[in-house]
Amino acid sequence: MKKKYVLIGTGGRAEFFYGALARDYTDTCELLAFSDINQTRMDYANRLLEEKYNHPKINTYHSSEFDQMIEKEKPDYVIVTTVDRTHHTYIIRALELGCDVITEKPMTVDVEKTQAILDAIERTGKNVRVTFNYRYAPHNTKIRELIRDGVIGDVHSVHFEWALDTQHGADYFRRWHRNKRNSGGLLVHKSTHHFDLVNFWLDSIPETVYASGGLRYYGRENAEARGVTNFYQRAHGNEYAKDDPFAIDLEANPHLKAMYLDAEKEDGYQRDQSVFGDGIDIEDTLGVLVTYKNKAILTYSLNAYLPWEGFIITFNGSKGRIEVTVREQSYINSGGDKDDEGKLQEKSIRVLPMFGKSYEVEVQEGKGGHGGGDVVLLQDLFGVPTEDEFNRAASHIDGARSIMTGIAGNISLKTGQAVKIDDLIKF
Known part of the structure; x- marks a missing residue:
């Protein structure tokens, strides 16, 4: 049926x-x-x-x-x-x-x-x-397999740097995500992917979170400090936007025009707000320190205005180290071909044993977004269920644990204090 x-x-x-x-x-x-x-x-x-x-x-x-x-x-x-x-x-x-x-x-x-x-x-x-599609990307599943199989022993620390470029990163500051009330900020909306991956890779639970950061690049005050004077609030119909590399033209993109510009008359939502306009209350520069119940620590950074898109991550363990670099094709959400979302341009997984020669780990990627991970996720959601040794299907508990790292981070940003997740919520 x-x-x-x-x-x-x-x-x-x-x-x-x-x-x-x-x-x-x-x-x-x-x-x-x-x-x-x-x-x-x-x-x-x-x-x-x-x-x-x-x-x-x-x-x-x-x-x-x-x-x-x-x-x-x-x-x-x-x-x-x-x-x-x-x-x-x-x-x-x-x-x-x-x-x-x-x-x-x-x-x-x-x-x-x-x-x-x-x-x-x-x-x-x-x-x-x-729907955590990043779990299903073959390179991310391979990282879970390497750690699960003890290739570098017990993981004691992880350093995770996520880069959003000036196409994709800027897009969060054009639309409803620019207000923390709507999105929880990037620590929740975007970083939930990344915190879930660390939970998935380490097979552990976040315990204590400390965060620091702020709005350092986007927003009117930052633009004024760099000498920008031609301000506007949205791109459509504005002369200043024509020379702004951060502006998007809804009229020129049939998909964006039909989905957003033509729909404005009903709800007033403007998809093309200026990233250097007023009203932005989320951060674009973030650093987080997380301690896990298995005593591993995570140092995490997210920047939303960089020259490239992707992540660099290192795992330090009792028997060695794993170094990962993944570069992705940048995109604008809802901008057209969804198969381009997260398409890989470069990937490297290197294992450095404590005693022995380092080596590259080859991973066969699939077709479609996130190295083929999107296809596997959709099959898991809508197809005939199959056994998955990595248990990539994310439950509500997985969803809650990932966002609680970001939510605790938001609280830490406000208070300047480390936050214990168990003090916030009952699982």
Whole structure:
């Protein structure tokens, strides 16, 4: 029997899920309906279903009609791809109405909402899956295998540097993510991927978090300090934006125009705000120190304005060291071809035994985003289940543990103190 799905939130990330259902999983799954606050955007999603995926249009419901949608469509699963701060609303209500949930990361953005989700899962007995596609990238799975197999013994410390370039990194400062109320800031919205990877690699639990950072490059004050004078709040229709390498032209990109510019009349959302405008309250420069229950420590940094995209990571263990460099193709969210998201340009995994010759570890990457990891994740979500020795399917506990590192980091940024996660939440 086919599993039935509805999806709420038809913005940039939604097509990753509904496109896969319409293209590759019609034998096992049935896509029934969209829900959103914006009818224009749902109509465009339906147009993509018809024209791009040869799938019939599906029913649409305003987000205020969420309960009616569940009652009428009777789905098995609700896919949640709304603005991060509303994830908990639809996750919890879907659980209460008898559905399982697949949610985009981050699961939510603060302590109270995280606890409310955990309590709802306990109360209803339903399931929540969090879509951490980076776990499924072959190079990341190989790192887990090397550590699991004791290649460098017990891991004592990890240094993890994530670089977002001036195309991808800037994009978080153009859209709703620029406000911490919406996204939890980059420590939650973006770093949830990275903190989950460390939890996955080390097979341990974060315990204590200290963070430092701020808005150092983007934002009006930083631009003024560099001598910028031609300020604007959004790119569309503004002369100053024409000479700004950080501006995006919604009118020139048919996909962005249909999804956002044409939809503005309904909800007022502007997708092309200036990265040097007023109103940004998230950080672009971050450093975090995490201690894990197995006594390993993580030093982590994230910068959102660098000349390249990817990560450098080192693992130091009792029997040696692993050095990893991954460079990814930069992209703009919802900018067009989703297969380009996270496409690898360079990859190196090197093992340095404590006594012995160092060597490169070869990894066969797959096709599609994140070295083929996206394809494997989608198969795990929507295809016939298969046994996975690495247990890459992320539960609500995995989702909560990853965001709690970022949430604790946000608290540390405010207080200047180290934060114990167990003091914040009850698992």
